[in-house]
Each structure stands twice: as structure tokens, then as C-alpha cells.
Amino acid sequence: MRNFWYNVIRSIFNIFTYGLLGMRVYGEENIPKRGPFILASNHASNFDPPLIGTAMKHHLIHFMAKEELFHNPVMRWFLRYIQTFPVHRGHIDRMAIKESFHILQMGGVLGIFPQGTRVRPGNLGRFHEGMAAIALKSRTVVLPTAIIGSWDLPKKTGPLLVVFGKPIIPDTAGTDKQAIQVFNDKVKRAIADLIDQYGGSRYEGN
Template identity: 45%
Template sequence: MGYQIIRVLLNFFFSIYRLHVEGRENIPDGGPVIAAANHKSYFDPPLVGIAFQKRRISFMAKSELFRNPLFGRLIRYLGAFPVKRNSADMSAIRRSVEELKEGHVLCIFPEGGFVHGKGLGRFHPGMAFLAILTGTPILPVAICGAEPLPHKKGPLAVVIGKPIAVRKERPNDENTAALDALVKERIEALMEAYEKGQR
């Protein structure tokens, strides 16, 4: 009940910014899926949560966000769990695999942190590793216009691409790099197509 109330409040908040969502028809009604999104601001996780309106999402979030007990408790309630960046965090990997085995949506920001300005940063291999390890499809997600929030400047949108099928096999440097490159290419294409439509 509390989760639904928070979702209603976030819907109202983002309606002020005239949030536009494209591609909801690409979200599977059930089953595990990884939502891979670009990362510009602290508003990105709730934007993805609102875009996936019919499904509850789990989020990988940097461990530093959990240092404040109250804020940490809130984001845990909203589906976030900590990951230690720049390390092989086995507890975060196990939690991610559990979420996917239970048929949930797992949101990952493969850039690993904010990348300001246009374009995408370097992808870390964790997203591709998990997808290949579990054979989970990936939904590329482009978040457009979130960087200046809470100041309003231009359109705000979440664009969801078609699922990328992933074959379950042993992850290695070659297949994770190839999948990272494909997902990055798809997100860039979504961003470019949306920006062209705004001109």
C-alpha cells in the first residue's frame, strides 16, 4: 500500500514536468528482465519506476546511498539494494540473481555513475555479466532531459526499446564486451530518435 502511495506521488511530481513515456508495449507482462538505462541524475531511478508502471522494479544502488539510515531504509523499501562499485561485490551479484530467478525486473545503470552532458560513458561489465549468466533479456532504456531536474528545461522522457534476447552461457570478456556494445548502441539510437522527434 505504501509503495503504491509513493508511486502516485511520484506520478504527480513528474506530471508537473510533463513526463513522456514511449515503448511501454515492449515491457514483458511477467518474467525476469534487466532494464539497462543511461544515468544522468538522482531522478533516474524513480523515472524508470514510473515508466514501468505495471511492474515493481529492483535497483542496484551504490552503497554510499545507504549510509544515511533513514534514506537507506526508504530506498530499500522501494526496491534498492547496495552494490560496492569498482569491485566484485558477490553479495550484490547473488541478490541480483535471486531477483531474476524470482521473475522480477532488475534495473541497472551500466555506466556505474552519473555521466553528464550528451552521450554515454563507458559501460561496466556487471549488467552484461548478469544477463549472460542467467540468460535474461535486456530492455534498453533511454532517459532524456533528466539532468537539469529539479529545474525545468526542455522535454522529459523515458524511452523503452525492444527486448534484446540473451543466450545463457558462461560470461567472459569477449561476450560481455559484445553485449555491452550492443546495449549501448541501442540506448544511443533511442536517444537520437527521440531528440530528432523533438526538432
């Protein structure tokens, strides 16, 4: 029964994203056939998770989402139903970290927005350490992902794209601050290049 209702929800999102918004998806060949892997994306809109979720047709993404979204009981039930889990921002959330490693150990797909909040197109801003630290410690592949055109949604002002880049494999097992910064920058550059390549705002630095 759970699979039935999940498929119903996905079908509704498909109608909205592909039918009404005209979303286009590129780079599907870069998506690993199976998990575990971490999906890391820029973040400009509350619509970003369902856009990515429907763009990735053959995987269920376990998104890490801000804890404030879980205050409403109906929203909390829905988010939990689609396998989204909360993270408390502003400090190290050990429960969220534990959940992240559990998802990866089970062969799942972990979805993270490294910016930590929505950022206006044109500047990717600062990437928090969580994504890189989890990837390095677990030795998990990261799939850089770019969302272009979601800032003004639900008003559509131009092409709406989801682009999956080539997976990035952690090349070190170190988790010191320098290793985290280097890996963060590598993923950030990959996302910026996707945005630039597919017609979005050019990366402008930190």
C-alpha cells in the same frame, strides 16, 4: 499494509513526474508482460530511478544503487522499502551479484545503470561489465531504456522522456570478456539509438 503505502508512494511520484515535470513515456509496448528481465538505462541524474519507476506502471523494479546512498538511516529504510539494494563500486561485490540473481530467479525486474555513475548527456561513456555478465550468465532478456532531459532536474530545461526499446535476448551463454564486451556494446548501441531517435544528444563513442 505494505501494498497500501507503496501505492501511496507511487501516487506521489506520479504527481511529481507526470504532473509537475510533464514526463512522457514511449515504447511501453516493448516492456515484457512479466519477468524476469533486466532494465538497462543511461544515467544522468539522481532523479532517474523514480522517473523509470513511475514510467513502468506494472512492474516493481529492483534497482541496484551505490552503497553510499544507504549511509543515512532514513534513506536506507526508504530504499530498502522500495526494494532497492546496495552495490559497492570499484570492486566485485559478491553480495550484490547474489541479490541480482535471486531477484531474477524469483521472476523480478532488475534495474541497472551500466555506466555506474551519472554521465553528462552527449556521451554514454564506458559500460561496466556487471549488467552484461549477469544477463549472459542467467540468460535473461535486457530492456534497453533511455532517459532524455533529466540532467538539469529539478530544473526542467526541455522535454523529459523515458523511452523503452525492444528487448535484447542474449545470443550466447558465454561469459568470457569478449562475449561480455559484445553484449555490452549491443545494449549500449540500442540505448544510443533511442536517445538519437527521440531527440537527445547523439552517441559519441566510448
